[in-house]
Structure formats: C-alpha cells, structure tokens
Amino acid sequence: QVQVEEPVATDREDIAGIALSSGDRVIFPDAKVTKADLARYYRDIAPLMLPEVQDRPLSLVRLPDGLTGQRFFQKHPGKGFPDALKTVPIAESDGETHPYAYGSDAAGLVAAVQMGTVEFHIWGARRDRLDRPDRLVFDLDPDEGLSFATTRRAALDLRDRLADLGLECWAMLSGGKGVHLVVPLRRSVGWDTAKLFARGVATLAATAQPDRFTAEMSKARRKDRIFIDWLRNERGSTSVAPFSVRARPGAPVACPVTWDELSRLRRPAPFSLQEACTRGWADVAPPPPQGLTQKVIVALDRALKSV
Numbered sequence: 001q002v003q004v005e006e007p008v009a010t011d012r013e014d015i016a017g018i019a020l021s022s023g024d025r026v027i028f029p030d031a032k033v034t035k036a037d038l039a040r041y042y043r044d045i046a047p048l049m050l051p052e053v054q055d056r057p058l059s060l061v062r063l064p065d066g067l068t069g070q071r072f073f074q075k076h077p078g079k080g081f082p083d084a085l086k087t088v089p090i091a092e093s094d095g096e097t098h099p100y101a102y103g104s105d106a107a108g109l110v111a112a113v114q115m116g117t118v119e120f121h122i123w124g125a126r127r128d129r130l131d132r133p134d135r136l137v138f139d140l141d142p143d144e145g146l147s148f149a150t151t152r153r154a155a156l157d158l159r160d161r162l163a164d165l166g167l168e169c170w171a172m173l174s175g176g177k178g179v180h181l182v183v184p185l186r187r188s189v190g191w192d193t194a195k196l197f198a199r200g201v202a203t204l205a206a207t208a209q210p211d212r213f214t215a216e217m218s219k220a221r222r223k224d225r226i227f228i229d230w231l232r233n234e235r236g237s238t239s240v241a242p243f244s245v246r247a248r249p250g251a252p253v254a255c256p257v258t259w260d261e262l263s264r265l266r267r268p269a270p271f272s273l274q275e276a277c278t279r280g281w282a283d284v285a286p287p288p289p290q291g292l293t294q295k296v297i298v299a300l301d302r303a304l305k306s307v
C-alpha cells in the first residue's frame with residue numbers, strides 16, 4: 001500500500017525570504033492594505049529606504065491587528081524577534097545594556113512586518129559610532145488648524161535660516177501633519193553639542209518670529225504656531241524613517257521631497273504605497289555630511305545675540 005503524503009497546507013507566503021503568515025489580514029481598512037501588501041511594499045522600497053535606515057537602532061510601531069487594534073511602540077526586541085532583524089547592545093543612561101534592533105536588508109524589514117510592524121523609526125546615529133550623530137532632524141509640528149501652506153512656508157524659511165548658518169538640509173513629509181528637515185552631519189561632535197545646536201536653531205527661529213514659531217513643546221505655547229521639535233536630536237530619540245508607512249488612515253508614506261515639490265504641495269501626506277515606489281533620492285539631492293564646526297557654532301551664537 002502506497003502512502004501518499006499530502007503537502008502540508010500552508011497559508012504562508014515567501015516574501016524576501018521571510019515566511020509571512022496571515023498575509024490577507026487587513027491592516028488599513030480604508031486604504032485596503034493587507035499585511036502582504038505591506039510586506040511587499042517594504043521589500044520593494046528597501047533599496048530606497050536602507051541607505052538611510054541601515055545600521056541605525058530602530059524603534060518599531062507594531063499594530064498586529066491593524067489600524068483599529070492596539071499599537072505598541074517597541075524599542076527593544078523581545079522574545080520571538082526574528083533573526084533577520086539584527087541586534088546591537090546599547091548601554092542606556094540607567095547603566096544597563098539592552099539590545100536594539102537594526103535592519104540591514106529587505107528580509108529584516110519584512111521580518112518586522114511579519115511581527116506586525118507598520119512604522120520604522122530611526123536613531124540619529126549608526127551602530128558603529130552610537131555616540132556621534134550623523135543627522136540632525138528639525139521636526140516641524142504645526143498646531144491643530146494651521147494650514148499646510150503655513151507649515152511648508154515655515155519649512156522653507158527654516159531651510160534658509162540653516163543656510164545662513166552654513167548648513168544645507170533636505171526635506172521629508174512625515175506622512176502625518178508636518179515636515180522634517182534633515183541636516184546630514186559629519187560625525188565630529190557628540191550628542192550634547194548636536195542637541196544644544198538644534199535647540200539653538202529652534203530658539204533662534206522662535207525668538208525672531210514668536211508669532212510663527214515656538215521652541216517649547218507645551219501645547220499652550222504652540223497655539224497657532226509651529227513647534228520646531230529639536231528633541232529628536234538626543235541620544236536614544238528617534239524620528240520616522242524615510243519611506244516608512246504611517247499607522248494613520250489612508251496608509252500615508254513618509255517621503256523625501258524636492259524643494260520644488262514642497263513649495264507646491266497642497267496636502268501634508270499625499271503619498272500612497274504605490275506612489276512612494278515611484279520616487280527616489282536623485283531629485284531630492286541630500287547634501288553631503290557637514291560638520292558642526294566652530295564656524296557654524298559661532299554663526300549661530302552671533303545670530304542668537306542679534307535677535
């Protein structure tokens with residue numbers, strides 16, 4: 001008697017080498033985006049995403065049951081974390097060392113999706129030199145009710161202010177309500193200097209134009225203003241990664257934009273998964289890493305004294 005072995009029934013789909021379960025689970029009901037759609041998106045966007053994301057400690061925003069379920073902001077890989085996501089041990093301020101996840105390939109991103117990840121957030125430093133930030137982020141957070149025209153004008157003005165100090169940046173729509181300006185840094189200063197500098201720039205803008213900007217987080221101070229959130233520039237702080245999907249209605253994507261696009265866009269989060277895949281870095285043209293040199297710091301100091 002011949003025993004016929006049935007193939008094991010499996011609903012797992014191989015995406016970038018990761019066996020994805022429950023691929024047809026709906027994560028974004030309104031945009032009709034499933035878990036498999038998300039996994040394929042991160043596989044396809046990996047070549048655009050990884051240059052900015054790889055080797056940075058990650059925080060993951062996980063929504064295993066989709067947009068309507070619970071969400072977890074996860075800093076430390078827990079039990080059951082897939083091998084495709086690598087880990088780096090990091091000593092924290094409490095003196096203890098904890099593992100952080102970092103991605104280095106498409107499989108790592110897809111493995112995170114397998115665990116319910118929707119959003120990827122990155123440190124401002126890479127794992128080989130965690131004490132030396134290689135990017136400054138100015139996260140422009142508009143008060144409720146401010147138009148996007150106001151926000152994008154503010155971003156362009158802050159870009160000009162940075163240029164006055166001798167620093168070039170690139171812009172990203174966060175996929176939420178605001179804009180992030182990113183200054184690529186040479187790894188020549190530590191977090192204290194980077195944070196102090198970022199605070200100084202935010203303070204400069206807020207002091208020069210207190211009706212438009214605030215450098216303080218408080219909601220009361222933000223009334224009808226834009227909070228220039230400089231607190232992304234601390235050791236251990238994160239900001240949303242370029243090309244991360246956001247866990248918000250419509251499945252918007254955080255996308256780098258050209259200055260020309262920024263000055264024309266009507267809405268803060270216009271890019272879908274499909275649209276994000278048609279984009280690239282070439283036109284955004286991020287400037288090369290720049291030093292927070294004595295010259296730049298003196299320029300900020302002078303500007304602060306003259307407002």
Ligand code: ATP
Nearest residue numbers: 073121139141174175176177178179229238239240
């Ligand atoms: P928006 O443009 O709408 O402001 P955003 O991504 O800039 O979108 P913010 O609220 O300004 O959102 O920034 C939140 C930042 O704080 C994120 O970039 C994230 O990396 C970090 N963060 C720290 N803790 C959390 C948390 N528990 N949940 C979500 N984000 C967190």
Ligand code: MN
Nearest residue numbers: 139140141178
């Ligand atoms: Mn923001």
Ligand code: MN
Nearest residue numbers: 139140141229
């Ligand atoms: Mn913020």
